[in-house]
Amino acid sequence: MSALERNQEDRSDRQQQNTEQNSEAVLQTEDLTVYYGKFAALRGVFMKIFKNKITAFVGPSGCGKSTLLRCFNRLNDLIDGCRVEGKVIYRNKNLYSKKIDPVEVRRRIGMVFQKPNPFPKSIYENIAYGARINGYKGDLDELVERSLQQAALWDEVKDKLKDNGLSLSGGQQQRLCIARAVALKPDVVLMDEPCSSLDPVSTGKIEDLIHQLKQNYTIIIVTHNMQQAVRVSDLTAFFNAEEGEKGNRFGYLVEYDKTEKIFENPQEEATREYVGGRFG
Amino acid sequence: MSTTTQERYSKSDELERSRSRPRTIIGTLLTILAFILLGIALLPLFLVIIYVIIRGASRFDLNLFTEIPPAALQEGGGIASAIVGTIILVAIASVISIPIGVLAAVYLSEFSSGRIARWIRFATNVLSGVPSIIIGIFAYGVVVLSTGTFSAVAGGFALAILMLPVVVRTTDESLQIVPQEVRWASVGVGASDFHTVLLIVLPAALPAILTGTTLAVARAAGETAPLIFTALFTRYWPSGLFQPIPSLSVLVYNYAAVPYENQQELAWAASLILVLLILLTSIISRWATGKSTY
Numbered sequence: 001m002s003a004l005e006r007n008q009e010d011r012s013d014r015q016q017q018n019t020e021q022n023s024e025a026v027l028q029t030e031d032l033t034v035y036y037g038k039f040a041a042l043r044g045v046f047m048k049i050f051k052n053k054i055t056a057f058v059g060p061s062g063c064g065k066s067t068l069l070r071c072f073n074r075l076n077d078l079i080d081g082c083r084v085e086g087k088v089i090y091r092n093k094n095l096y097s098k099k100i101d102p103v104e105v106r107r108r109i110g111m112v113f114q115k116p117n118p119f120p121k122s123i124y125e126n127i128a129y130g131a132r133i134n135g136y137k138g139d140l141d142e143l144v145e146r147s148l149q150q151a152a153l154w155d156e157v158k159d160k161l162k163d164n165g166l167s168l169s170g171g172q173q174q175r176l177c178i179a180r181a182v183a184l185k186p187d188v189v190l191m192d193e194p195c196s197s198l199d200p201v202s203t204g205k206i207e208d209l210i211h212q213l214k215q216n217y218t219i220i221i222v223t224h225n226m227q228q229a230v231r232v233s234d235l236t237a238f239f240n241a242e243e244g245e246k247g248n249r250f251g252y253l254v255e256y257d258k259t260e261k262i263f264e265n266p267q268e269e270a271t272r273e274y275v276g277g278r279f280g
Numbered sequence: 281m282s283t284t285t286q287e288r289y290s291k292s293d294e295l296e297r298s299r300s301r302p303r304t305i306i307g308t309l310l311t312i313l314a315f316i317l318l319g320i321a322l323l324p325l326f327l328v329i330i331y332v333i334i335r336g337a338s339r340f341d342l343n344l345f346t347e348i349p350p351a352a353l354q355e356g357g358g359i360a361s362a363i364v365g366t367i368i369l370v371a372i373a374s375v376i377s378i379p380i381g382v383l384a385a386v387y388l389s390e391f392s393s394g395r396i397a398r399w400i401r402f403a404t405n406v407l408s409g410v411p412s413i414i415i416g417i418f419a420y421g422v423v424v425l426s427t428g429t430f431s432a433v434a435g436g437f438a439l440a441i442l443m444l445p446v447v448v449r450t451t452d453e454s455l456q457i458v459p460q461e462v463r464w465a466s467v468g469v470g471a472s473d474f475h476t477v478l479l480i481v482l483p484a485a486l487p488a489i490l491t492g493t494t495l496a497v498a499r500a501a502g503e504t505a506p507l508i509f510t511a512l513f514t515r516y517w518p519s520g521l522f523q524p525i526p527s528l529s530v531l532v533y534n535y536a537a538v539p540y541e542n543q544q545e546l547a548w549a550a551s552l553i554l555v556l557l558i559l560l561t562s563i564i565s566r567w568a569t570g571k572s573t574y
Binding site for chain 2: 073075078080103104106107110111113115117118119120121129130133134177180181184
């Protein structure tokens with residue numbers, strides 16, 4: 001075990017103590033390492049994600065925060081050459097055990113992507129699709145309406161549910177994608193830089209929405225925007241990237257704590273520099 | 281001796297366009313040259329269409345579509361049986377090649393790993409480069425010799441092999457245009473691969489797939505070489521799938537060079553119909569592509 005890895009373990013012990021809260025952990029990673037091809041993109045992550053909290057992942061590009069996010073719903077399975085070591089514990093089960101069906105995992109852990117990606121179908125079908133393929137037994141119309149209301153989109157689209165989802169504006173498309181995710185009533189919603197392609201007004205709407213969703217969902221949000229992390233999250237994890245022995249960059253978790261603590265009184269020098277805007 | 285202070289661009293003081301400047305003159309000349317060459321490149325297309333229309337129009341009447349081709353020295357007649365024959369041949373070819381081609385492309389684009397996919401794509405390209413006469417000989421060897429008869433099935437089989445690489449390639453290309461994010465979105469809401477491909481990816485790619493398939497059908501309809509010794513030819517109405525069957529392209533081949541004027545005119549009329557068929561399918565496929573999602 002290298003000095004770096006030992007150091008990381010010490011840190012992760014401290015982080016787990018620091019973030020120990022009354023809330024229960026929904027997801028937990030144990031020594032999670034992700035490889036793309038031969039090289040590790042993310043090394044040795046230990047962390048807990050707490051129920052009904054908003055957790056923000058911040059850090060420079062290439063630090064593995066999106067990679068980690070995709071581990072939580074096994075979306076990395078779709079990337080050629082991606083391999084995961086270590087554990088992701090969800091409901092006392094390791095998501096990377098052979099017995100786990102990734103399709104079932106994704107029904108419980110929803111995702112909103114960086115670029116709005118509605119299906120090339122009607123607004124109604126965008127939401128009904130997930131429900132149908134998951135064998136939803138209730139009233140589809142009602143589900144569509146409720147989901148769109150939760151995503152604060154209902155008033156804008158209620159008269160044009162048959163229009164193609166791609167005809168909406170970028171901000172509306174992203175709220176449609178959020179509605180699509182919450183329609184499945186997931187335990188956790190993963191958001192991968194959900195506002196990075198949106199204007200400030202749409203970003204504000206999405207952030208308000210994230211706050212409201214917190215009551216019912218556990219949310220993890222990857223963001224490049226420090227202010228956004230401060231505005232929306234309860235907990236913040238800072239990741240950094242380092243050169244490996246063979247010149248390949250890999251990311252690791254530097255510090256994970258309450259958001260105020262990370263931004264006002266971080267324990268690590270690297271965190272202080274990053275949130276202070278001195279690099280990245 | 282510093283060059284930097286000596287360097288000067290030959291800028292004139294005017295911003296207006298000057299006709300006498302060499303740059304302007306060369307630019308104009310090259311534009312004219314490019315335009316002329318474009319005209320030369322398009323000339324064959326227009327000449328073919330115009331010539332075929334002029335020669336074929338004289339017999340372009342109702343009889344053409346209702347009567348069978350005449351025997352030697354006989355007057356009148358039409359090419360109705362050949363039209364029906366071509367439709368049957370293309371239908372057989374489509375029934376064989378479209379399902380196989382689309383499914384193969386789905387495998388290529390959605391499920392295969394890089395290495396295998398590269399080889400299959402390469403093999404598909406090779407197949408599309410095989411001269412059609414060789415595909416005809418292959419169909420002759422496989423179907424005609426084993427069934428002991430020239431037949432519609434043999435002709436359809438040959439055309440199917442001809443269409444297959446076109447269908448695979450265009451479908452493969454149209455599936456790859458569908459953004460990866462959309463597949464991820466579908467998988468992200470808990471869809472299986474089956475649902476993702478069937479309900480999201482294929483519908484999104486459908487207009488482009490239809491375009492490619494239509495062009496493949498049009499190409500097959502105009503092929504002659506693979507039909508000459510598989511489907512053969514007959515003047516009469518198609519009488520069964522395991523009987524020789526007439527087709528427009530073989531009719532043109534047979535009648536264009538005979539010394540009878542009546543047959544020659546019918547050959548031109550058949551050519552006109554083939555050209556119109558290809559024009560029409562191209563236009564339809566253009567229109568369908570215009571409606572595509574991505």
